[in-house]
Amino acid sequence: MDCAYFTAGACRSCRWLETAYADQLTQKQRRVETALAAYDLRWEEPVSSPEAGFRNKAKMVVAGSVEAPTLGILSHDGLGVDLLACGLHTPGLQAALPVLSRFVTTARMTPYSVPERRGELKHVILTEAPSGELMVRWVLRSTEAISRLRKHLPALLEELPIAVASANIQPEHKAVIEGPEEIFLTDREALTMEVNGIGLRLRPHSFFQTNTAVAAALYRHARDLVTSVASTSVWDLYCGVGGFGLHLAAPGREVLGVESSEQAIEAAASTAADLGLSGTSWVAGDAAAYATSSATAPELVIVNPPRRGIGSALAGWLEASGVEHVVYSSCNVDTLARDLGEMPSLRPVSARLLDMFPNTDHHEVLVLLQRR
Numbered sequence: 001m002d003c004a005y006f007t008a009g010a011c012r013s014c015r016w017l018e019t020a021y022a023d024q025l026t027q028k029q030r031r032v033e034t035a036l037a038a039y040d041l042r043w044e045e046p047v048s049s050p051e052a053g054f055r056n057k058a059k060m061v062v063a064g065s066v067e068a069p070t071l072g073i074l075s076h077d078g079l080g081v082d083l084l085a086c087g088l089h090t091p092g093l094q095a096a097l098p099v100l101s102r103f104v105t106t107a108r109m110t111p112y113s114v115p116e117r118r119g120e121l122k123h124v125i126l127t128e129a130p131s132g133e134l135m136v137r138w139v140l141r142s143t144e145a146i147s148r149l150r151k152h153l154p155a156l157l158e159e160l161p162i163a164v165a166s167a168n169i170q171p172e173h174k175a176v177i178e179g180p181e182e183i184f185l186t187d188r189e190a191l192t193m194e195v196n197g198i199g200l201r202l203r204p205h206s207f208f209q210t211n212t213a214v215a216a217a218l219y220r221h222a223r224d225l226v227t228s229v230a231s232t233s234v235w236d237l238y239c240g241v242g243g244f245g246l247h248l249a250a251p252g253r254e255v256l257g258v259e260s261s262e263q264a265i266e267a268a269a270s271t272a273a274d275l276g277l278s279g280t281s282w283v284a285g286d287a288a289a290y291a292t293s294s295a296t297a298p299e300l301v302i303v304n305p306p307r308r309g310i311g312s313a314l315a316g317w318l319e320a321s322g323v324e325h326v327v328y329s330s331c332n333v334d335t336l337a338r339d340l341g342e343m344p345s346l347r348p349v350s351a352r353l354l355d356m357f358p359n360t361d362h363h364e365v366l367v368l369l370q371r372r
């Protein structure tokens with residue numbers, strides 16, 4: 001992929017940009033196979049991604065001035081670097097970002113200056129649904145700009161297919177990208193991300209896989225695996241807005257999702273209700289605490305934890321439980337390998353690389369484990 005920002009040295013985030021895509025896939029496959037070399041695994045064909053235009057979410061740091069804002073990243077010396085035309089973003093995001101940049105000027109939102117610790121607008125976070133609808137969030141230091149945002153929003157809604165707009169208040173001067181307070185500026189509070197015909201509801205704070213096409217392949221692959229082992233009771237731990245669990249709901253199968261974000265759990269439950277799915281239940285809480293305090297265990301457990309992995313408590317519970325199969329979807333093969341080491345009774349039988357993050361060394365790998 002050609003990138004003027006990379007060539008000019010303005011942005012080096014895509015560290016593998018100069019590596020041919022086929023070689024990127026080969027290197028990632030080698031990396032995950034090496035990390036899991038202790039197991040006799042059947043590796044399925046890797047799932048590739050388009051090299052460009054695949055990211056459904058843009059997280060832009062805002063800098064510069066009201067008259068000349070930049071949306072992108074900060075340079076080493078704290079200055080704004082405009083990345084409006086970043087080629088990773090979907091075409092819909094690329095079309096919307098220049099409009100949102102001009103909107104900074106229209107609504108007189110002063111970009112936050114990290115070195116000077118003053119200003120209001122810290123980030124613009126934009127997500128595009130497969131339908132083309134957008135969710136836009138302005139991360140602000142305070143509520144100072146809210147009335148101007150509200151005043152100018154109707155004109156922006158004429159220009160862009162925005163379904164959800166909100167202001168996130170992040171008063172602190174720290175690296176955390178967003179704060180706990182969300183002020184909705186539209187009636188709708190969730191974007192519908194349709195994946196394989198399932199309308200997953202995404203609210204501002206919830207996690208969503210950033211590569212919609214590869215996420216769709218991931219959920220289909222998990223559904224095929226679960227169907228092939230005919231499990232009638234499944235837990236989807238770290239379920240987010242229900243991507244795995246909602247794909248698995250079927251007559252004769254009970255599905256239970258556990259996730260720490262209450263908003264995400266509410267979203268999963270409402271999608272299940274919309275689809276008329278009986279036999280699903282959704283619990284807000286810590287995945288390990290839920291499992292270790294449960295009196296029963298299902299036939300199959302799916303885990304899709306953050307990069308840190310599932311950790312000893314949950315791995316120990318899975319090891320000692322009667323769970324027959326585990327499907328482990330991981331974005332960090334090192335913590336995956338560590339967790340597998342703590343579950344010697346569960347034998348990894350097949351695995352697949354899914355390239356969710358082209359042009360970087362990041363990977364997603366899904367492993368099916370079977371009790372020995």
Ligand SMILES: C[S@@+](CC[C@H](N)C(=O)[O-])C[C@H]1O[C@@H](n2cnc3c(N)ncnc32)[C@H](O)[C@@H]1O
Binds near residue numbers: 206208244258261
């Ligand atoms: C990699 S995401 C996976 C989400 C979901 N499976 C999907 O496909 O979109 C990890 C999820 O784990 C949740 N999470 C983080 N720590 C958790 C914990 N201790 N217990 C339960 N969920 C947790 C996060 O909120 C996030 O939604």
